[in-house]
Amino acid sequence: MDHTRPVPTRRALEALxxxxxxxxxxxxxxxxxxxxxxxxxxxxxxxxxxxxLLWFVWEPGPxxxxxxxxxxxxxxxxxxVRLLLDAFGALHADRNQIRALRAAGCTxxxxxxxxxxxxxxxxxxxxxxxxxxxxKLAFTGGIGVGQLYTGDAQDPDHYRDTVxxxxxxxxxxxx
Numbered sequence: 001m002d003h004t005r006p007v008p009t010r011r012a013l014e015a016l017x018x019x020x021x022x023x024x025x026x027x028x029x030x031x032x033x034x035x036x037x038x039x040x041x042x043x044x045x046x047x048x049x050x051x052x053l054l055w056f057v058w059e060p061g062p063x064x065x066x067x068x069x070x071x072x073x074x075x076x077x078x079x080x081v082r083l084l085l086d087a088f089g090a091l092h093a094d095r096n097q098i099r100a101l102r103a104a105g106c107t108x109x110x111x112x113x114x115x116x117x118x119x120x121x122x123x124x125x126x127x128x129x130x131x132x133x134x135x136k137l138a139f140t141g142g143i144g145v146g147q148l149y150t151g152d153a154q155d156p157d158h159y160r161d162t163v164x165x166x167x168x169x170x171x172x173x174x175x
Contacts, residue, residue, distance in 0.1 A: 024169050026166070027167075029162060029164060029165075030163045031161075032158075033150035034150075035163075036149075040139055041066065044070040051074055052130075052175065055128075056085075059092055060093065064093075068100070075104045081105065082108075084109050085111065129141060129144070132174060136167065138170075141162050
């Protein structure tokens with residue numbers, strides 16, 4: 001009995017996913033905080049027109065302060081900087097840091113502010129993590145912004161995670 005299956009064609013995969021494939025993209029896999037944060041910070045620091053950040057976990061700590069400082073610096077230099085943070089994922093965010101971001105010219109908003117602890121409300125969270133710089137470079141994956149996500153997953157106090165760096169037409173889809 002032949003157990004081989006035909007390889008799906010591009011058209012079949014597009015039909016299954018409901019989206020056409022887009023040629024001309026470059027994707028780089030970044031692993032763990034040691035691979036992710038230097039790339040995120042460099043992208044923000046080099047942004048000349050816009051930075052859009054949509055993030056679930058935003059916790060106090062040195063890496064968060066470094067990213068917030070980079071965002072604020074870009075805003076002070078005329079770059080449009082917008083942050084949308086999940087209200088639950090950023091529950092413990094440093095409020096002084098948020099005020100400083102706004103004072104620098106960043107737009108900061110919170111998705112689904114916690115008005116109640118009813119499970120049906122709390123579970124409508126924004127779990128996406130997307131950073132787009134100048135609408136040409138994007139990052140998406142599972143990492144949070146906080147100390148647990150730094151390092152190289154070397155111990156239980158440092159998470160393992162993967163982020164994709166995307167360049168090309170797919171950036172528009174992530175936006």
